[in-house]
Amino acid sequence: MSTLAYDAGRLALMLNELRLPTMARLWPEFAQRSDKEGWQATRLLGALLEHELAERAKRRIERHRAESHLDPTKTLATFDFGMVPMVSKAHVMALATGDSWLEKGATVLLFGPPGVGKSHLGCALGHALIDAGYRVLFTRTSEIVQKLQAARQSLQLPSALAKLDRFDLIILDDLSYARKDQAETSVLFELIAERYERRSLLITANQPFSGWNDVFPDPGMTVAAIDRLVHHSTIFEMNVESYRRRTASDKQTGRRRQSSSDNHQEGATTMTG
Structure with a gap:
């Protein structure tokens, strides 16, 4: 029995x-070190279990990152806080731990014109929360609205909303692009109401609340949605010049300077000649 218990093949089968x-x-490598260095059995077992747990956590994070649909390049490390001085880096880093606000199903709202980094900041928080052990889903608002409306038409909306409960945070990107002339936008309200004070939302929008009458089918629904979202919320207003426009402007200025420099050098060469 003792021989069987320590047979390498049998151990491999049991571990699998x-x-x-x-x-x-x-275990073969660790067992060899244990025999050579005279480890106690508890040290050998503890070392193996620590590595198993670490690898399991790593695989879990990889699965959660894959299911999140987050842009892998948009992290806190690549977000330029200098471009949006009204956004407190310390506040964002506190949110990145997730502990207090996710537990009470609070909301983060990012407002600002296109191109100021709202989606980047949302993704960055999502990545940090996944690293902290939470599950996150990033989706364009219009896409999830269409999926929920399809679920409603097949009488599966409650089931679809329940499945979304597995995510501690859903990031609804570009809410302002959903429009009330699409009949399905009423399911957006149902999503907000379903997660209220239970599961968190992060919403990016190009328009402030005053422009949300273009999103929901009627003013009453707009008021009810906003009331739920602001009850436990953190709001960042990122009202700066578009990063993309600024980058394009800088490139254009650079080309003009280069062209001016080239013309000046050409003129100098002609005079010398």
């Missing part, structure tokens, strides 16, 4: 059966 792939991969 228990779904401990990291321990199955590492």
Whole structure:
């Protein structure tokens, strides 16, 4: 019995059966070190379990990042806080831990014109929260609205909303592009109402609340949606010049300077000749 218990093949089978792939991969090396260095059994077992748990956490984060649909390039490390001085980096970093506001189903609202980094900041917070162990979904508002309306038409809306509960945070990007002339936008209100004080939302919008009558089918629904969103919320107003417009302007200015420099050098060459 003792021989069987320590047979390498049998150990590998048992570890695979228990779904401990990291321990199955590492135990021969660790056992050899243990025999050589005289480890106690508890140290050997503890080391193997620590590696198993670390690898399991890493795989879980990788799965959650894949399902989130977040842009992998839009992280806190690549976000330029200098471009939006009204956004407190310290406040954002506090939100990135997720602990207090996600527990009470609070909301983060990012307002500002196109191109100021709202989607980037939303994605960056999403990545940080995944690293902290939470589940996040990033979606354009129009896309999730269409999916929920399709679920409603097939009498599956409650089930579809329930499935979204697995996400601690849903990032609704570009809410302002949803329009009330699309009959399905009323399901957006149902999503907001369903998650109110239970699960968190992060919303980016080009228009302030005063322009949201263009989003929901009637003024009463607009008021009710805003009331739920602002009850437990953090609001960032990113009212700066578009980053994309600024970049394009800088490039154009650079080309003009280069052209002026080239003309000046050409003129100098002609005079010399």
